[in-house]
Amino acid sequence: MSLEIRNMTVMRGGRKTLADVSLSLSGGGVTAVVGPNGAGKSTFLSALAGLLPHDGAITWKGAALDRRALAYMPQNTDMRSALTVLEVMLLGRLERLGVRVGEEDIADAMALLARFGLSDLASRTMPTLSGGQRQLVMLSQRLMRRPEVLIMDEPTSALDIRHQMEALGHIETYARESGALVLVALHDINLAARFCGQMLLFARGRLIGAGAHEDVLTATTIRGAYGVEAEFVASPAGHRVFIPTGLAPAGF
Numbered sequence: 506m507s508l509e510i511r512n513m514t515v516m517r518g519g520r521k522t523l524a525d526v527s528l529s530l531s532g533g534g535v536t537a538v539v540g541p542n543g544a545g546k547s548t549f550l551s552a553l554a555g556l557l558p559h560d561g562a563i564t565w566k567g568a569a570l571d572r573r574a575l576a577y578m579p580q581n582t583d584m585r586s587a588l589t590v591l592e593v594m595l596l597g598r599l600e601r602l603g604v605r606v607g608e609e610d611i612a613d614a615m616a617l618l619a620r621f622g623l624s625d626l627a628s629r630t631m632p633t634l635s636g637g638q639r640q641l642v643m644l645s646q647r648l649m650r651r652p653e654v655l656i657m658d659e660p661t662s663a664l665d666i667r668h669q670m671e672a673l674g675h676i677e678t679y680a681r682e683s684g685a686l687v688l689v690a691l692h693d694i695n696l697a698a699r700f701c702g703q704m705l706l707f708a709r710g711r712l713i714g715a716g717a718h719e720d721v722l723t724a725t726t727i728r729g730a731y732g733v734e735a736e737f738v739a740s741p742a743g744h745r746v747f748i749p750t751g752l753a754p755a756g757f
């Protein structure tokens with residue numbers, strides 16, 4: 506299963522916010538979308554999700570990408586309606602529920618809540634949760650859809666390190682087991698390298714790197730994209746770790 510993007514260009518506010526993005530991605534793994542603030546990551550993800558007009562062509566499995574095959578989690582998901590956590594989870598199935606909620610839907614919702622450590626919160630209403638708990642519920646809700654293409658914009662920004670690792674671990678397992686294509690915008694590039702087989706690096710509205718993290722993230726590309734000097738070291742366990750060492754001189 507593959508996603509093909511050809512010459513995607515997005516105009517926002519009369520400006521070319523994303524220029525000529527072309528790439529191919531395969532399902533079955535997680536691809537990180539990285540780059541500095543304002544690089545075009547959210548623009549790329551929401552255009553891909555069909556929420557922003559764009560030029561260019563997008564195909565999934567050789568045909569136009571059907572909105573019903575995808576789930577999208579925007580950057581800001583702070584839902585504060587008085588719905589309970591279980592009700593929010595079931596909304597993830599809305600398109601398939603018809604007029605009744607089946608036992609299987611409730612069982613699936615409870616199983617997902619258990620996987621994310623949220624079982625005890627099922628009957629709590631959203632405004633009574635912490636920010637991180639709310640983000641975890643919204644993340645779990647997207648998996649209720651069992652999407653073929655899952656697009657998430659900074660889905661772990663409110664989570665502590667353990668919850669970030671757990672959540673990305675579950676997302677990675679979902680991609681591997683279902684064959685889904687998962688795209689996740691992340692600011693923490695060490696975390697991205699740890700969980701994502703592929704990486705897309707954006708800067709100034711352009712895709713400037715795509716591939717394995719060792720190839721995409723180098724001292725040169727980090728300086729060019731972020732204006733930061735960096736070292737990459739091997740941890741004792743063999744992980745390639747990014748360490749920012751300073752700001753690049755003006756005009757980097």
Ligand SMILES: Nc1ncnc2c1ncn2[C@@H]1O[C@H](COP(=O)(O)OP(=O)(O)OP(=O)(O)O)[C@@H](O)[C@H]1O
Nearest residue numbers: 517518522540541542543544545546547548549580
């Ligand atoms: N509604 C809008 N109208 C006009 N310009 C916009 C709009 N939304 C975003 N932009 C601009 O488009 C560019 C890309 O923004 P985008 O949100 O895609 O960046 P990003 O890489 O997701 O950044 P961040 O890491 O800060 O979330 C920025 O220059 C931004 O100011």
